[in-house]
Amino acid sequence: MKKNTLIGLAALGALSMAGVASANDAVCGLDNGQVATGAPIKVGGIYGNAAPGDFSAAVDAAKAYFKCVNENGGIHGRPIQYLVENDQWNPELAAQAAAKLVNDEAVVAMVGNSSFVEMSVNAPMYSANGVMAMASGCAASECFESPNIVSTNQGPLPSSVGAAMYAVEELGATNVSCIGMAIPSVGNWSCGAVQGYMESKGLNGSFVLLNPAAPDVNSALLEAMASGADSILVNLPAGLGIAFLNAAEEQDLGAAYSWTSSTPLYDTSVPRALGDYWNGKLFVSAELTTIDGTGPDNQNWLNVMDAYAEANDPRDTFAQSGYLSAKYFVKTLNAMAPSEVDDRAAVTEAIQSIKGYTSDLMCGPYYVGKAERHMPNHAGIIVEIRDEAFHVVRDCFEYEGPYFQPILEAEKALGLR
Numbered sequence: 001m002k003k004n005t006l007i008g009l010a011a012l013g014a015l016s017m018a019g020v021a022s023a024n025d026a027v028c029g030l031d032n033g034q035v036a037t038g039a040p041i042k043v044g045g046i047y048g049n050a051a052p053g054d055f056s057a058a059v060d061a062a063k064a065y066f067k068c069v070n071e072n073g074g075i076h077g078r079p080i081q082y083l084v085e086n087d088q089w090n091p092e093l094a095a096q097a098a099a100k101l102v103n104d105e106a107v108v109a110m111v112g113n114s115s116f117v118e119m120s121v122n123a124p125m126y127s128a129n130g131v132m133a134m135a136s137g138c139a140a141s142e143c144f145e146s147p148n149i150v151s152t153n154q155g156p157l158p159s160s161v162g163a164a165m166y167a168v169e170e171l172g173a174t175n176v177s178c179i180g181m182a183i184p185s186v187g188n189w190s191c192g193a194v195q196g197y198m199e200s201k202g203l204n205g206s207f208v209l210l211n212p213a214a215p216d217v218n219s220a221l222l223e224a225m226a227s228g229a230d231s232i233l234v235n236l237p238a239g240l241g242i243a244f245l246n247a248a249e250e251q252d253l254g255a256a257y258s259w260t261s262s263t264p265l266y267d268t269s270v271p272r273a274l275g276d277y278w279n280g281k282l283f284v285s286a287e288l289t290t291i292d293g294t295g296p297d298n299q300n301w302l303n304v305m306d307a308y309a310e311a312n313d314p315r316d317t318f319a320q321s322g323y324l325s326a327k328y329f330v331k332t333l334n335a336m337a338p339s340e341v342d343d344r345a346a347v348t349e350a351i352q353s354i355k356g357y358t359s360d361l362m363c364g365p366y367y368v369g370k371a372e373r374h375m376p377n378h379a380g381i382i383v384e385i386r387d388e389a390f391h392v393v394r395d396c397f398e399y400e401g402p403y404f405q406p407i408l409e410a411e412k413a414l415g416l417r
Helices: 009-015 057-070 091-104 118-129 156-171 187-200 217-226 238-250 270-274 296-308 317-334 344-352 402-413
Strands: 005-008 041-047 080-086 109-111 133-135 149-151 175-181 204-210 231-234 258-261 282-286 379-386 389-398
Touching: 041 057, 041 091, 057 080, 057 296, 057 317, 080 091, 091 118, 109 317, 109 344, 118 133, 118 149, 133 317, 156 175, 156 187, 156 231, 156 258, 156 282, 156 379, 156 389, 156 402, 175 187, 175 217, 187 204, 187 402, 204 217, 217 238, 231 238, 238 258, 238 270, 270 379, 296 317, 317 344
Parallel strands: 041 080, 041 109, 109 133, 133 149, 175 204, 175 231, 231 258, 258 282
Antiparallel strands: 005 389, 282 379, 379 389
16 A cells, blocks of 8 residues: 655654653653662663764664663663663674673673674574573674574665565566675675565566775666666665765766665655755665654654653664664563563563564564564565655555565464464
8 A cells, every 4th residue: 555644854853852752751661650779670782883884773762761661660660770882893892792791791681782793793692691682773684593683673684675576566677786785694685685586576686785894886886787777776874875876866877777775764864965866766665664653652752762862862763673672671571570580581581472562663563482583573664755855655565575484484373474
């Protein structure tokens, strides 16, 4: 089903104004207005902030939600101590951060993790230590193909496949070139799934991967053009994606191809940064619902951010995801016996038992289960950039392709389909 919902810059700008809502507008945890006391429950989070980008939005939102929870009864009356580390996109630092949080601090779980590298490095360590990571900004394959990591965000693979589906079904694409990052288990994994989807439809697909240390957008553009593609899919962090599209604009390629993107370009800064040239030409796959949605969770997320986050903390898809992971974590622990919330094994068991959590922020149910892989979020929306705004042109739809078959089968076994 198609819609034409306008998400204008005025509305988007309003999302960045902290201090508008009072603490009373935010509903968190037990929502009893009582400040949590006693021994804190330690929870960890790891994010990446360095080249190729800042992925701190998810942990910022989780932190805001936990602050709100601590003012509203905590976990059975006890506060959450949220311990956060920046891996700086460095595998060695990512491993050190996880060791500090899991071994030294003895956190009961990880919440809000958002990084290109930390999941690839730490997935075996989480499994070995029996700790669950309720992530929010997954990007690498290990995040979705490991037993102890589950995320509210989709990551680049589903988001890119959704963009490719729209290019084929609505824009007439027959040959899609996916532009990604040459980061292990990221670019080849996500753009490879786009290629797999195209081939499953009897069509053509290819991909070009940029060196994250020295990305050459012009060379990548030329390689995509040489592939014979009639559609180009930008699967890059927002800043680099804008640079790539600027290079395409310089060659006036807007009408020569159809243009789609994975979620990172669904960012409040993008429509104005790209300007009028891309009006009606660029379609972005969003892994959660619109950032100005009127549903109760989206409105509560905004209230929480206004009351408890910093003024410059992003109000974007990754912040929505961080809020949702934190909310689901708190809901799960408050349903446990108070004597068990310090027991990592009991917390892991409770998280793995999550089934059928729903929110207006996601197109489908959130669940975990005991499985070798987790990808509960594999449906999204498509927005078009037009008139310095985002317009919804396709509502929630399920993604297709060979990659999703085992996930769908697991959902059937859990009674979710």
